[in-house]
Amino acid sequence: MRAVCWMGAEDVRVRSVPEPVLQDPRDAIVRVTLTAICGSDLHLYDGCIPTMTRGDILGHEFMGEVVEVGSEIDNLRPGDRVVVPFPIACGHCQFCATERWSLCDNSNPNAAIAEEAWGHAPAGLFGYSHMLGGYDGGQAEYVRVPFADVGPLKVDGELADEQVLFLSDILPTGWQAALNCDIESGHVVAVWGCGPVGLFAIESALLMGAHRVVAIDRVPERLALAREAGALTIDYSERNVFDELREFTGGRGPDGCIDAVGMEAHGFGLLGGYDRVKQATMGQTDRPTALREAIQACGKGGTVSIPGVYGGVVDKLNLGAAFGKGLTLRMGQTHVHRYLPELLDHVRAGRFDATSLISHRVGLEDAPECYRMFRDKQDGCTKVVMKP
Amino acid sequence: MTLPPPQSHPPLPARPSTRRNVGRSERVGSFAGGSLLTWWALRSRADLPARLGLAALGAGLLQRAVSGYSPVNRLLDRDTAHARPNAMEIRTAKTVFRPREEIYTAWRHFERFPEVMHHLERVTVEGTSSHWVARVPGGLGTVRWDAEIVEEEFGKLLSWCSLPGSTIDNCGTVRFEEAPGGRGTEVHVSIVYRLPAGDVGRLAQRLFGGSFRRLVHEDVRRLQQAIELGRMASRPTETLEAKS
Ligand SMILES: NC(=O)c1ccc[n+]([C@@H]2O[C@H](COP(=O)([O-])OP(=O)(O)OC[C@H]3O[C@@H](n4cnc5c(N)ncnc54)[C@H](O)[C@@H]3O)[C@@H](O)[C@H]2O)c1
């Protein structure tokens, strides 16, 4: 089958690889009907996530049709149409039992590597490095889905692929980012980054009753999408974000600040320990820019919610500001499974505009070009979906 | 309040399980071989479990090499080294989301450890005694030892010691405690390995303590996963293996 493979930094290729087979009674094989490139994939593309190896199949946002199930799977049958959450969760550990699916104890076979870097290991993810499981991703014709009795969400034929695909990651991620702000009426929420995650965070915050949402980016078409979603926008290349936010909130600062930018192309080593990280970040003085700004701008007693991915040590983070203002910091990979039923209802009811952020509809063979385009925010590229 | 001291520090193996009779220069030579193997393990590009296995093997071989017993020497009736041995203690802990009794029972079935711990080839159990055969990666053979349960309290505690004549001389204790907040059972493992006396033993500990610790930690994790996923019963947890 054809699959999008990571061949090194800034080098993804479509290759012929063996089709996946069932390896466990709880596996399912899914024929992918639609898959997307995520901002998180760009961190892989730029080579800043270690423990990728040449030939790894990329992709953690995908949906498709079940073609084969293991002997212990009785909730799915061949022919079922499913959306698959990007974190892999076993359903039996203390974290799964408490709905903290992205922290599953049993889905990361390479937990030891993650423990070395982070002390404890989170769940395995599809197509997202060996330290996070080494699982083949879904930017392919077929994919093996482990613990298929836990993750996949069945969707009926009423909704188009494009309407439900983003339940696999970015919609729940934007939702959790907003949820983590504990929004109350009257709250102002600021969102750094108007990529897909930021856009869904804007929509979510408004649905949760935020008084106003202010969105920050510099890419015109992304800022336009943010306005369409209902936000006021600040172009950070033109305006001072801190001043604008203070002004807008009557001096209070936003109640919730969402960093939907993350490490982006910032070379924080996950594994190499502090020295390597320091080395890798040498000469990159403004890396966690959005996070620094969010902490600085956030109003007293507010919350900084961080869906943007970070991998390692960051420099010059003003913890004193967070402490002094009594901020709450919340972050992490999304517990996708937890929000699916609720979000599916929202999608059905048309409360989310899941499709207008899609700028490119292509086949797998266009992946190399689209990775570059999406990374460089060229050609109006806001989200790429691929039909294998 | 300070942390309480370890509740049941396992005893050091009562006496050296093998007679030491290898001279210093021979020991150094064996040591070099063992080191090389371990170095190789650490540098190899194989996947992590294999490397850990290899490292453990290197350490095991090394320990064996420097434990100072040689049949040749015995024939020649040579004997050296009678200093106080070094001990290396390895501790690890995991919280398993299951009741104490269930985990205890799974643990007590040593004979099933090889289903999840790939460096073990075979464990046979007879009452309170057990015989262990561990694989040396790369098809380089096996190491074996006998162990005896020295203390056992259902659902709470299990202690064992290797018997005289073992290649791998160790005593261990596992305590099972209810985790606060209904989060299952805390499994506290402590294993003490006897190392050769003197500088050689201390050096071995410095060099290989880390890989032993990781191996024990991985073993406990595998057991956790097998118990939580109910996989002990049917098959090894291949799905938890890294893709090649
Ligand atoms: N927590 C999770 O589970 C999860 C899930 C999906 C994605 N993510 C992460 O969310 C982040 C965003 O993902 P995406 O798909 O929207 O990516 P994206 O690359 O499309 O969007 C990032 C946006 O941030 C903007 N940006 C860059 N620097 C900025 C700055 N200093 N201030 C304001 N905006 C800035 C860029 O112009 C871009 O529009 C990534 O780090 C991704 O890895 C996390």
Ligand SMILES: [Zn+2]
């Ligand atoms: Zn993603």
Ligand SMILES: [Zn+2]
């Ligand atoms: Zn789990």
